[in-house]
Amino acid sequence: MGSVWSSPERPAYPHQALAVVLQVRARRLHAMLWERPNEPFAGAWALPGGPLLADETLGASVARQLTAKVEVSHLGHLEQLETRSDPGRDPRGRTVATAYLGLIPTHVDPALPDDTAWHPVDDLPTTAFDHGSIVRSALVRLRSKLSYTNVGFALAPPEFTVAELRELYVAALGYDVTATNLQRVLLRRGVLEPTGEQAPPGRAGGRPAALYRFVTPELSVTDPFAVFRPPSRRPGSEGRRGGLEG
Amino acid sequence: MGSVWSSPERPAYPHQALAVVLQVRARRLHAMLWERPNEPFAGAWALPGGPLLADETLGASVARQLTAKVEVSHLGHLEQLETRSDPGRDPRGRTVATAYLGLIPTHVDPALPDDTAWHPVDDLPTTAFDHGSIVRSALVRLRSKLSYTNVGFALAPPEFTVAELRELYVAALGYDVTATNLQRVLLRRGVLEPTGEQAPPGRAGGRPAALYRFVTPELSVTDPFAVFRPPSRRPGSEGRRGGLEG
DNA sequence: TGGGTTTCTGACTATCAGGCGAAAACCTCG
DNA sequence: CGAGGTTTTCGCCTGATAGTCAGAAACCCA
Numbered sequence: 001m002g003s004v005w006s007s008p009e010r011p012a013y014p015h016q017a018l019a020v021v022l023q024v025r026a027r028r029l030h031a032m033l034w035e036r037p038n039e040p041f042a043g044a045w046a047l048p049g050g051p052l053l054a055d056e057t058l059g060a061s062v063a064r065q066l067t068a069k070v071e072v073s074h075l076g077h078l079e080q081l082e083t084r085s086d087p088g089r090d091p092r093g094r095t096v097a098t099a100y101l102g103l104i105p106t107h108v109d110p111a112l113p114d115d116t117a118w119h120p121v122d123d124l125p126t127t128a129f130d131h132g133s134i135v136r137s138a139l140v141r142l143r144s145k146l147s148y149t150n151v152g153f154a155l156a157p158p159e160f161t162v163a164e165l166r167e168l169y170v171a172a173l174g175y176d177v178t179a180t181n182l183q184r185v186l187l188r189r190g191v192l193e194p195t196g197e198q199a200p201p202g203r204a205g206g207r208p209a210a211l212y213r214f215v216t217p218e219l220s221v222t223d224p225f226a227v228f229r230p231p232s233r234r235p236g237s238e239g240r241r242g243g244l245e246g
Numbered sequence: 247m248g249s250v251w252s253s254p255e256r257p258a259y260p261h262q263a264l265a266v267v268l269q270v271r272a273r274r275l276h277a278m279l280w281e282r283p284n285e286p287f288a289g290a291w292a293l294p295g296g297p298l299l300a301d302e303t304l305g306a307s308v309a310r311q312l313t314a315k316v317e318v319s320h321l322g323h324l325e326q327l328e329t330r331s332d333p334g335r336d337p338r339g340r341t342v343a344t345a346y347l348g349l350i351p352t353h354v355d356p357a358l359p360d361d362t363a364w365h366p367v368d369d370l371p372t373t374a375f376d377h378g379s380i381v382r383s384a385l386v387r388l389r390s391k392l393s394y395t396n397v398g399f400a401l402a403p404p405e406f407t408v409a410e411l412r413e414l415y416v417a418a419l420g421y422d423v424t425a426t427n428l429q430r431v432l433l434r435r436g437v438l439e440p441t442g443e444q445a446p447p448g449r450a451g452g453r454p455a456a457l458y459r460f461v462t463p464e465l466s467v468t469d470p471f472a473v474f475r476p477p478s479r480r481p482g483s484e485g486r487r488g489g490l491e492g
Numbered sequence: 493t494g495g496g497t498t499t500c501t502g503a504c505t506a507t508c509a510g511g512c513g514a515a516a517a518c519c520t521c522g
Numbered sequence: 523c524g525a526g527g528t529t530t531t532c533g534c535c536t537g538a539t540a541g542t543c544a545g546a547a548a549c550c551c552a
Binding site for chain 1: 496497498499500501
Binding site: 012013014015052054055056057058059061080082083085086087094096098148 | 305344
């Protein structure tokens with residue numbers, strides 16, 4: 001700092017905001033990509049995004065650019081992911097890009113422009129720039145956060161059965177999860193609560209499933225999904241003392 | 247993307263790399279800051295950092311700028327934290343800053359320039375720009391990562407006793423931790439291993455403490471501190487199946 | 493009414509975290 | 523050289539948690 005402005009040169013490079021928008025569709029986790037019509041990387045698929053404007057926060061910039069693809073109101077979650085600065089990441093010249101992670105709940109199916117489409121994250125097409133690598137970063141982030149925060153909230157519809165929630169977690173995590181535990185764990189942690197209503201059984205019959213919803217936490221405004229294990233303290237521990245466990 | 251270069255304007259702002267360098271000193275967690283001699287924020291304390299140069303990665307930039315303060319070889323860990331883009335964060339004009347989190351182990355005491363000093367994170371002086379807020383972000387990151395990764399490694403000397411390690415965790419986490427559990431938990435998780443040697447007891451006597459070291463994981467090159475719970479699987483679970491638990 | 497299907501619930505087990513106290517190993521002082 | 527003080531280590535106990543499994547419950551269709 002200081003040297004930024006006192007030094008003779010103040011190098012500046014176009015800064016862009018990108019978004020990895022994820023949604024579970026047909027039991028698979030998908031990423032929203034658009035197909036580039038022009039060089040470089042013509043025909044390859046890229047993340048939505050664009051330049052950071054004059055009086056814009058990066059967060060506001062992502063939200064604005066996403067409007068060209070989907071309604072921002074559909075986004076259940078949006079958080080900063082990481083900033084890529086490799087000088088060679090764009091063959092036309094240097095750019096710095098800050099990527100965001102966006103989540104869309106399953107129950108909405110936003111209309112997309114013609115050049116934009118959903119792609120399963122485990123079977124991506126040819127990607128432009130370093131965007132494939134950015135998607136992988138987003139996956140790592142999502143998967144780790146699913147197990148110790150409430151981001152699952154942002155992937156789920158307002159009301160759901162345990163079976164549906166299980167499908168979401170299986171799709172997002174990439175490995176199998178037992179429904180029994182998922183329900184009990186989330187219930188005990190206090191993040192899930194029954195609505196009292198039931199979902200109609202499928203065409204094959206079966207016991208009607210109880211509907212649940214996530215408990216809306218009136219928590220920190222900055223990160224509403226931050227907290228996970230509210231009261232579940234250990235044996236005789238009081239206050240903040242003990243081992244680790246986060 | 248695409249629109250970044252096809253649009254008539256390509257706004258660009260000076261990009262800088264900042265570092266929140268943390269170290270436990272005298273049982274308290276400290277941050278490295280330097281005192282600004284000039285306006286704006288003359289007399290206030292700022293994070294080390296500076297402009298991103300032409301052919302530099304952000305990571306390389308932080309490392310280079312830190313050289314002005316400490317030897318980079320002292321850094322036990324360096325990871326990207328977040329990018330700040332508030333248009334008003336610098337009164338002189340718009341800048342975008344990417345902050346990194348750096349950790350220095352306790353056993354080194356690097357010589358600092360005259361304008362640079364360590365400050366306890368829970369008692370910071372007046373800070374410049376949004377740097378105080380960035381330090382708080384770094385704290386949140388460090389504290390959460392301490393409980394589910396091996397970053398503690400980067401704060402500790404190569405060999406240490408359980409008591410010393412406890413001091414580190416207490417200082418970094420900000421709350422008390424029992425030595426018994428810390429040792430057992432870390433041992434069971436397989437991140438700690440005894441060296442076989444002992445540390446000489448203090449002047450007051452007492453049983454000599456066994457020396458431990460962190461098990462160096464030959465893991466992912468990208469994030470050597472990523473993994474935490476290697477083998478400790480549950481009852482009869484095989485492969486990747488089960489509930490959550492990360 | 494009976495077979496098929498899906499969901500829900502309870503029981504059982506292994507693991508884990510936290511706390512406590514006794515034992516071990518070392519010091520210093522009389 | 524033994525007694526008292528100090529620090530660490532180790533074992534045991536308790537409560538909570540994750541995972542599995544099987545049976546009961548509730549619904550459909552024929």
